[in-house]
Amino acid sequence: MLNGIKLKEYARTNGVSSQELAEMVRIGGRTEKQALAAVKNWQNCLYKPMPTSEDIEALARGLHVSVNAISQWSSRHKYAPTSPTKARLVARLIAGRTAQDALDTLKFTPKRSAEMVRKVLETAISNADEQEADVERLYVSEARIDGAGRRIGTKGWIAKDRGRAHPIRKQASHIIVTVAEN
Template sequence: MEAKAVAMHVRISARKARLVANEVRGYGYQEAMDILRFTNKKASDMIIDLLNSAVANAIQADENVMPESLYISKIYVDDGPIMKRYRPRARGRASRIRKRLSHITLVLSDKAPVGSEG
């Protein structure tokens, strides 16, 4: 069984969110929560919310599933749209500020990832 949660138009650049997403890929629910809770990055709070949403989706799909038996089988961060803003500069010029957004997708599975038996 797989459960999926997607956060779209998240106000963080994909490059920064990928750093945190790569840390929890393949871990179980409880281990991933422990890692994210003690990660000092803005993206960790966003991924915690997304992980809780995916667990809620899994429970909604199958009431007999235990959150401790779920693993992060896929997590990836894609680029979203870019908000363009302008900032005044010297001599009447303006420079562009690009505020990047991202889409974070997380898929939970109840099967252990390959190579994690041990």
């Protein structure tokens, strides 16, 4: 996937305007106006329309960098059986660290959600490895935990004394980890 921040940074350092980048990604039947809008969205980290692999290769050729230099790889675990508040404590530990350092930190973190975050991080690293990225230079660019509502399979209420009912608040979360190359 395209990393919008690095795209903007490389375009500024190489002196390439958005108009020139739009000319490079006009493949696929885009008009000049659509291509310019797409490039500006990608530079602002809005991925509508979603960049294809041909778009990323064309941008890399135009900026004179490798494809991996402007790419990022992510992985997610949807409806993880842990509350978002508890999982965010673990996610804050690894954000911004190198991938190997983050794995070591998660291995020795005594939290239940650390194992789930570690598996998602390993999947993101293997996604990068499949695209022939340098695994030694990877760092965690984003570790995000989103709320997913009530955990699947839990009832909404539990019966209590004298006909009362108390709510069950077992929460689920979506774990998203993104890695990029330095």
